[in-house]
Amino acid sequence: MAKVTGLEGVVAGETDIGLVDGEKGYLVYRGYWAKELAVTRTYEEVAYLLWNGHLPSAEELVRLKNEMAASRQLPGYIRQIIELMPASVPMMLVLQSTIAALGEQENTSWPPVLAQAVRLASILPTIIAYRYRTLNGLTPLEPLSELGHAANYLYMLTGEKPTEAHVQALSAYLILCMEHGMNASTFAARVVLSTESDMNAAVAGAIGAMKGPLHGGAPYEVIAMLEDIGTQERAEPWLRKALESGTKIMGFGHRIYKTKDPRAEALQIATQEMIGKDPSFDLALHVEATAIHLLQEYKPGRRLFTNVEFYAAAILKALELSPDIFTPTFTAGRIIGWTAHIMEQAANNRIFRPQSVYTGPMPQNEF
Ligand code: ACO
Numbered sequence: 001m002a003k004v005t006g007l008e009g010v011v012a013g014e015t016d017i018g019l020v021d022g023e024k025g026y027l028v029y030r031g032y033w034a035k036e037l038a039v040t041r042t043y044e045e046v047a048y049l050l051w052n053g054h055l056p057s058a059e060e061l062v063r064l065k066n067e068m069a070a071s072r073q074l075p076g077y078i079r080q081i082i083e084l085m086p087a088s089v090p091m092m093l094v095l096q097s098t099i100a101a102l103g104e105q106e107n108t109s110w111p112p113v114l115a116q117a118v119r120l121a122s123i124l125p126t127i128i129a130y131r132y133r134t135l136n137g138l139t140p141l142e143p144l145s146e147l148g149h150a151a152n153y154l155y156m157l158t159g160e161k162p163t164e165a166h167v168q169a170l171s172a173y174l175i176l177c178m179e180h181g182m183n184a185s186t187f188a189a190r191v192v193l194s195t196e197s198d199m200n201a202a203v204a205g206a207i208g209a210m211k212g213p214l215h216g217g218a219p220y221e222v223i224a225m226l227e228d229i230g231t232q233e234r235a236e237p238w239l240r241k242a243l244e245s246g247t248k249i250m251g252f253g254h255r256i257y258k259t260k261d262p263r264a265e266a267l268q269i270a271t272q273e274m275i276g277k278d279p280s281f282d283l284a285l286h287v288e289a290t291a292i293h294l295l296q297e298y299k300p301g302r303r304l305f306t307n308v309e310f311y312a313a314a315i316l317k318a319l320e321l322s323p324d325i326f327t328p329t330f331t332a333g334r335i336i337g338w339t340a341h342i343m344e345q346a347a348n349n350r351i352f353r354p355q356s357v358y359t360g361p362m363p364q365n366e367f
Helices: 035-041 044-054 057-071 076-084 091-105 115-135 150-156 163-178 182-192 199-208 220-229 230-243 264-275 277-296 308-318 324-348
Strands: 016-020 026-028
Touching: 016 044, 026 035, 026 264, 035 044, 035 076, 035 150, 035 163, 035 199, 035 264, 035 277, 044 057, 044 115, 044 163, 044 324, 057 115, 076 091, 091 115, 115 150, 115 199, 115 220, 150 163, 150 324, 163 182, 163 264, 163 308, 182 199, 182 324, 220 230, 220 264, 220 277, 220 308, 220 324, 230 277, 230 324, 264 277, 264 308, 277 308
Parallel strands: none
Antiparallel strands: 016 026
């Protein structure tokens, strides 16, 4: 049978955008620690950094905020497409189809330009909120231009202006989702773009990759686990039983990180600041400490620590976001990394065309 490698360990290109070092627990965005940016900067500031390579001046930031606020509106035909899709169509497919369809009407010239990235990042939350509210029998809301990106997203979903703590927590989550090296969806975006296709087509391809359960993440499994554990007293017996039966503890372990996932660290700080003293957060902290201790006992030498899903679950639950928009919300962060990579690919493009080794039979006849 043919050997399956998944390109693990293969270097597919060079990038100035981000570094992931799983041994050291580093996640760097253009020379800055992502975990620091997440708790000190806004969505717009970090988007600017990833797109342009430097943090914005006050003037540059105002200009970007204005551009993003002016780029949130849905054209009429996109509203119609969303409304025509049956309720059974998952949100990620709605995003993929509408982003692709948007490319038909708007500027999608080669090479891709920053204005296209700004438009796609700005409109994505409006598409999510429009679909979410129409499916749930709620009137869709027009974006509010006086609100920043993260605040407006929460407003369009809930219909209420969010608290500053909620905005900071969502913003930290979105920033930590923005960039993660040559992951499957970013690679997909670069491959599509490398054919001199357009930015919308490349982002639609990336959304397709993000939709799969091996990539898009599912923090609700962590929520289900915490709810099942219920109290601090039950944590140790629950976790022991799970480990003895060979069940994996959700929110722990990572293919790349062999230390605590730096995104989990920053999300822990953001959640702590948002929720303050709260029994469900205390339970999460207790489960984390107990699980790390027990994993050392049951899985010695495997270096299993908390991953991003553990605190993503805590934050998304505290924000009371519906589980069906967890992966779309992750996408609303990652679209910044995708579009930065798309522009980097275009700046020095060569079509991706790897080789394969044929392992099938040869014809038995002369021809
Ligand atoms: N709980 C208990 N044991 C674990 C866990 C865990 N969460 N994760 C790994 N292990 C054990 C495995 O059983 C294995 O033990 P063994 O050597 O005795 O067989 C050893 O650690 C190595 O595990 P692998 O599955 O080979 O590690 P891999 O790097 O392939 O897996 C993964 C990483 C898939 C994330 C894994 O740790 C896991 O399933 N975790 C739980 C699910 C989860 O939290 N997923 C979200 C990941 S974050 C993200 O995707 C954005």
